[in-house]
Amino acid sequence: MLRLSSEVEIQGSKTWIFHELASCSIIEDVATLTDTCELLLPKKVKWEGAEGFSLPIKRGDKIIVKLGYDDNLKTRFVGYIRTIDNKNPVKILCEDGMFLLKTTQTKKKGYKNTTLKQVITDLLEGTGIQVQLVDEDIELRHYRILKDTVAEELNEMKSTYGLRAYFRTVNDVSKLYVGLGYPFDDRRNESFIYGKNLISEDFVYRIAEDVKIKVKAISIDSKNKRFELEVGDKDGEVYTIFHDNLTPEGLRLFAESELKRFKTTGFKGSFETFGEPFVSKCDITRVEASDNNKGNFLNKKVETSSGMNGFRQKIEIGQPLKVE
Known part of the structure; x- marks a missing residue:
């Protein structure tokens, strides 16, 4: 019979490693900015050097969670502690790298003619976060960074251009992915x-005939004029697509071709x-x-x-x- 195994490493004022968990729940979703992890520690946990009832860990400490069978462990979550409930048993709520970007202030800036790569590079400057663009570089043309935090700006990109932003852990390294579709690298x-x-x-x-889908298509031309249209079922699942420098007629043809691809x-x-x-x-x-x-x-x-x-x-x- 297979035996459950785990390893949790918390990097704070010192590094803590323990191999027992009462429970662990991890949720990762390409539709959301943030992946989460909830840990429930065993009731009898001793923290070496801790005084009284205070815990030696705190909000913002880095955390790495590995799970597996029979000590064959694989990294399932890399992130940071968001909240700690120090009742017994201790509950720790964590978020992935987006935790840092929710508190990283942006530098308000305007661009006359720019690309997604340039904007993301500027947003992440000084954070040390690795980034991977899912698509070939996308032209954003005229763009202004207006939100207060990097996470808020990424969410604005999602609303305006349909761009997804999320973290993936690849080879034990957490990396930010930004783009319209799914990434093609390092896929099991x-x-x-x-x-x-x-x-x-x-x-x-x-x-296919019964699948209800609505495609929301967006394009910005060379004069920074924005076109937006919808095709498909009014009450269907929404897919947002973006293609720069298309006429309204070209955008409709593009949207209709994508609609056929989604209706499978x-x-x-x-x-x-x-x-x-x-x-x-x-x-x-x-x-x-x-x-x-x-x-x-x-x-x-x-x-x-x-x-x-x-x-x-x-x-x-x-x-x-x-x-x-």
């Missing part, structure tokens, strides 16, 4: 088969599996469901839990890559 490819390692499923199979036959939903094989958001998942439908999908959201109820992953599938 794992298979989950019903009756083997797919414990339960919550899928809905849909044919296949299933949508989530499933539960064991803690291994380990997957994260943006990885590729092959699913063989109970009704024999099969397909390859990009992971949109992964919820990982470890504790008294075992080691589990709940995976919400996103964009289909191949449907059989």
